[in-house]
Amino acid sequence: MVRTFVVRGLLLGLLAGLIAGAFAFVAGEPHVDSAIALEEAAAAAQPAPADDHHDGEAEVSRPAQKAGLFLATGLYGLAVGGVFGLVLAGLRGRVGPRSDPALALAAAGTAYLAIVLLPFLKYPANPPAVGDPHTIGSRTLLYVVMLLVGLAAVAVAVAGGRRAGGxxxxxxxxxxVSFLVPVVAAFLLLPRVDEVPEGFPATLxxxxxxxxLGTQLVFWAAFGVLFAWAGERAARRASAAVPAAAPS
Structure with a gap:
C-alpha cells in the first residue's frame, strides 16, 4: 500500500504541478514582467560602476524562464507528491477520516495551511526589485522557521485533539488552542521583514x-481532488473485485 500511495502521489503531484504552472503563467508572469521592467528602469537611472564589465544582458532570458516555470512546478509536484503519498500511507487508519478520499482532502488542506498559508502571512512572497540581495539568506531562514512552526503546530494540534477527553x-x-499557541508565539517573536522600496507600486x-498564493492554492486543491478521486476509484475497483473473487 505504501508503494501504491507514493507512486500515486508522484504521478498526481506532477499533474497538479503542471496545472499550477499554467495558472502561474497566466496570473503571475505578467506581474513578474512588470516588476522586472521597474527594476531595469531603476538600474538604468543609476550610473554604472567603473569596474562593471557585464553586458547588461540577463543570464537567463525571460522566454527561457517562462518555459522553466513548468519544469519547476512539475518537479515541485513530483517531490511534494512523493512525500505526501508516503505521509498519507502512514496516517491511514490512524489519524483523520477513515476513507482514503476524505483523508486525502483533509491532508491536502492541512498541508496548504501549514506549509503555505502560515509562512505566507508572516513572510509573503515578493516580486523582483523587492528585497535586499544581501539579506536573502536570513529571509530564507526565517521563512523556513515559519514553515517548521506550521508543521509543528499541526502535529501538536493533532496529538492534543487525540488525547483530549470529553x-x-x-x-x-x-x-x-494547541494549533494557535505556537503559531501566535511565532508571529510575535519572529522579526518582521519589510524591504519594499519606496515608490514601488502597491497594486503590483x-x-x-x-x-x-493562488498558485499554491491551485496546486494543493488540484492535488487533493486528484488524490481523492484516485482513492475513490481504487476503492470502487476493489469492492467490485470482491464478488468476482468469492467462491460460488
Missing part, C-alpha cells in the same frame, strides 16, 4: 502576492 467540542477546542505588489 465530547467533540472539547476535543476541537483543544485542537484549535499586492497582485503578485495574490498570484503567488
Amino acid at each position: 465530547g467533540p467540542w472539547a476535543r476541537w477546542s483543544v485542537t484549535v 505588489l499586492w497582485e503578485f502576492r495574490l498570484a503567488s
